[in-house]
Amino acid sequence: MPRGPAGGARQADLREHNLAVLAQTLFASDRPLSRADLAARTGMTRSTTSRLVEDLVAARIVTEGVAEPGRRGRPALPLAPARATxxxxxxxxxxxxxxxxxxxxxxxxxxxxxxxxxxxxxxxxxxxxxxxxxxxxxxxxxxxxxxxxxxxxxxxxxxxxxxxxxxxxxxxxxxxxxxxxxxxxxxxxxxxxxxxxxxxxxxxxxLAAATAAPGRHGEQRTFVYVSAQVGVGAAVVLDGHVMTGPRGWAGEIGHVCVEPDGPRCGCGARGCLEQYAGKRAILANAGLDADSRPADLLAAEHTAGPSGERARQALDRAAWALGVVLAGTVNTLDVDRIVLGGELAPLADRLRPVLLAELTARVLAAPWSDLRVRGAGDDVALxxxxxxxxxxxxxxxxxxxxxxxxxxx
Amino acid sequence: MPRGPAGGARQADLREHNLAVLAQTLFASDRPLSRADLAARTGMTRSTTSRLVEDLVAARIVTEGVAEPGRRGRPALPLAPARATxxxxxxxxxxxxxxxxxxxxxxxxxxxxxxxxxxxxxxxxxxxxxxxxxxxxxxxxxxxxxxxxxxxxxxxxxxxxxxxxxxxxxxxxxxxxxxxxxxxxxxxxxxxxxxxxxxxxxxxxxLAAATAAPGRHGEQRTFVYVSAQVGVGAAVVLDGHVMTGPRGWAGEIGHVCVEPDGPRCGCGARGCLEQYAGKRAILANAGLDADSRPADLLAAEHTAGPSGERARQALDRAAWALGVVLAGTVNTLDVDRIVLGGELAPLADRLRPVLLAELTARVLAAPWSDLRVRGAGDDVALxxxxxxxxxxxxxxxxxxxxxxxxxxx
The missing domain is CATH 3.30.420.40 (ATPase, nucleotide binding domain)
Known part of the structure; x- marks a missing residue:
């Protein structure tokens, strides 16, 4: 409800507020709701709910379906987010x-x-x-x-x-x-x-990884999302909310230090995670062309001889570096789920053992934690x-x- | 205002809620407020405010002072947090x-x-x-x-x-x-x-560093607080709120990695910050007794010969390690103010140049940031x-x- 400067309730703009509450309640639900469901969930009267639902339908935000056949009494019409409007x-x-x-x-x-x-x-x-x-x-x-x-x-x-x-x-x-x-x-x-x-x-x-549908949280609500292309970025999601930082610059995990005297990074510093787990770094370490795909890496490591060994070492090095840096993130933020996205997603199964071993060794709360690493799926443009x-x-x-x-x- | 399951306003417990709003508004103020001020700030009526203020006075939470002399009209009595009640x-x-x-x-x-x-x-x-x-x-x-x-x-x-x-x-x-x-x-x-x-x-x-008085934020609302005794802990304060993490285990910065192959830590891992910037680590590196004080360190570094050099190197090493780790914190969380507490507080001026140089080199947003490091003061038991x-x-x-x-x- 709209409030005064320090919390006193005002009446103005009540309709706008209630429209938003109704829409958000409906969109947050994982199944269609009836007007009666909505009234019960929001605490609004049936008549207020009905009037506002008609507004949402007129706005093409909500669709009202047809009643289930065979039900007696006044039909409870299912309300759901509108499609293609x-x-x-x-x-x-x-x-x-x-x-x-x-x-x-x-x-x-x-x-x-x-x-x-x-x-x-x-x-x-x-x-x-x-x-x-x-x-x-x-x-x-x-x-x-x-x-x-x-x-x-x-x-x-x-x-x-x-x-x-x-x-x-x-x-x-x-x-x-x-x-x-x-x-x-x-x-x-x-x-x-x-x-x-x-x-x-x-x-x-x-945000996409934390969201099941517009206005609705996904199942996993707290995790560190690592997005690797050539650069490596990240975002910490706490209870469904993506941490942006005061100025919006949180998540620059690609420039967190793995080894203070490690390889020089484009940012000017040494030993940044990007130089171990960024796409081009892994490919260069593996001796593969810069336009190779994650699948090429996985294939290369199974070739016999030194080129296979080189690919294997490049992947292990990336997993280890991710483990060193993400252990710091977990120690600092108490988030024990890691989601690997972008070019790392298809490599998640391969990277997991080394990455998890490093996390387990370095996270103080590891004995009480359920540390997990998973891939974000194959959607590069998430x-x-x-x-x-x-x-x-x-x-x-x-x-x-x-x-x-x-x-x- | 108390709300229904999804935001609908209820009437029940309104008095409890309004009492809390009044008390919090009064305590958040950096000067005494009158009943009229409180009514204006909360949007409550004068009569509701007065009735509730009397409850807060009876509860010994608030004191009502005497009117300023020489003011005309109905006196505006200053309300303030109660002392020693x-x-x-x-x-x-x-x-x-x-x-x-x-x-x-x-x-x-x-x-x-x-x-x-x-x-x-x-x-x-x-x-x-x-x-x-x-x-x-x-x-x-x-x-x-x-x-x-x-x-x-x-x-x-x-x-x-x-x-x-x-x-x-x-x-x-x-x-x-x-x-x-x-x-x-x-x-x-x-x-x-x-x-x-x-x-x-x-x-x-x-929390103490972020608070001016009970219920009132301090001037600095967003910072990383590093608390070093023998161990090194930290807490990230965002807009006055201390981040605890989902399970309350955030801030274990003492076990964030400086050098993956660095000295062995009590936690079992290698190269943890605690082994560079914890009290005993600095004293051991400086060749001083474990019960020496920060002042002893600062004095030792000014002695001539190898013992002075050793103290100097121990302090530089601590500052450098803090810089490597805190650069990661700043890159990850976008917080550019660092407060050094506990045993590090009296060393803050000494550590600042090396720490800031490392931060500046490693924080991607450094050119747009106002990176600052200060001591928390000399209160060991903050x-x-x-x-x-x-x-x-x-x-x-x-x-x-x-x-x-x-x-x-």
Missing amino acids: VVGLGLEANVDYVAGRVLDLAGEVVAEEIRTGDLRGSDPRDVLGELGELGAALTRPAGEVRPTLAGTVLALPGLIDGENGRLMLAPNLGWSDVVPADVLGSETVAALGGSVVLANEAKLAA ATTGGALLALRTVLENPARWVPERTAP | VVGLGLEANVDYVAGRVLDLAGEVVAEEIRTGDLRGSDPRDVLGELGELGAALTRPAGEVRPTLAGTVLALPGLIDGENGRLMLAPNLGWSDVVPADVLGSETVAALGGSVVLANEAKLAA ATTGGALLALRTVLENPARWVPERTAP
Whole structure:
């Protein structure tokens, strides 16, 4: 309920608040709810609930299904998130690809595209121009389907000044001080739903990993998500919430130290995790081409002779370095579940034994912990899902904005 | 305001809630407030505010002063936290001392005592017995002053199972699996205010560092607090709140790795920060006796010849190791202020240059950050202040419990 400066309840904006509570309650549920269910869960009266549900249906945020056949009495119509009505767009520029993905309020992928390519040292104008076109193409109405775009979130592998929509530094792209909205231009931004919000790719991927559907937490609510492409980022998820840090720069685990006198990193320091467990570092250590895939690594280690041995050592070294650094994260934050994403996801089973052994040796609370390491699945562009989810979050935070004006009866 | 399962407002317990809002608003203020100020800040009516303020005065939580002389009209009486009426007790057993401190609601120290001694390998029964007596002596009514003890919090340097009031492991004390309430016995627990809550000493010290007075944040709201005695603990404070971690075991920074092949630690791993920046490690590296003080170290480094050089190197090594590990903390959590507490506090000025240089080299966001390192002051037993504050927090969370039953008029 809206409150005064220090907690006194006010009446103003009560409808907006209650609309949001109803929408969030419905979306948080893992099954459709009836109006009566919603009234019971929110503590609102049946008549208030019904009036507000009609607003949510008119806003195309909620759909009301048909009654189950054979039930007696007044039918309890199931309410559920609407499909293909309001959508969010996630875009991503990363070192090896650009990607876009459109999600609807039910969490279904409406459209997506991933284009691989080497973006090191690329011109941000070219890449952002391509992403603008990609986004416009993905959200263009097709046939009968005319969803409304709630907004766009752009995932980038670097430090972001969210307040000013500015990428400060993306070391592996070679980009610094870029304001994508300026590069895209107001017309493109308007076509992308009126806003292009920037966010760090690891945090968006972690948001996706922590989310079952828009407005609904996944099963695993507390974990460290490690997102490795060429760079290595991370995000700590506590009880379903992604920690961003006071300025949004949390999660730069790729630059946490493994060995103080280790290999020189692009950031200028020595022994950063990225130089052991980043994609290019593993491939270089294994003696493989920079455009090899995780599957190539797994295959290489089973070849006979020194090249197999080299691949094996490169993988063990990555697992060990991840263990050293993540043990520090676990000791510092008391989170005992690790999720490996991006290029590390397909390697998770291979890396697990060495990584877990290092964690077990170094985590003080290991004897009382259930340390686990798993892969995030094979979705390389998980950050675009996170971006689309973040764009859709604005709808659930203020559904009132989406309710059409009532015409006089 | 109390709410239904998913946010609908209920009327029940409204008085309890409003009492807490009023008390918390008053305590959060850095100056006395009048009833009118409180009504304005909370959005409650003047008459509700007045009625509840009288309850808080009757509960001895708030005092109402005299009007400023010379002011016209109805006098605005200043309300402030009560002194020496309701108190909290913080106790601490650490490797080199036991301590107790009593704080009142105004944040004044009513009584305290610190007893130094070597507690390595001590019997928990002896130490807890001594602490029980110390606590009873500190809270015994003296003359006219008869404060009520709200509760006791016991600070310990280890992993704590708060739910079951159990110390799982305190490596440097050599204690494991201790339930202090059982050791103390129900009579002593009753004398200590009816509850003895356990908490980690670094987190309590950080709480004290983040707090200006009971219920009021200090100036610095976001920082990493490093608490070094023989062991090294830490606590991350985000916007005034101490991060505990899902199970309460966050902050074990003493076991974060500096060098994977570094010196063996008591925890079984190699290269833990404690082996570089813990009190005994620095003294051993400097070639000084284990019971030397920080001042001895600073003096030793200015002696001529190899012993001076050895002390200098030990201090530089501690600063460097703190920099390597804290750079990881800053990269992971985006917190750019470091507060050095415990035995490191008097060394902060000495350690700062090397520590800051390492942070600057290793923190990715360093160019946009205001990295700072400061000492926490010379209060070795800061954790006892944190414990007393935590005990007093229960008063502000539910002041209604302290309001005497009204007798019929």
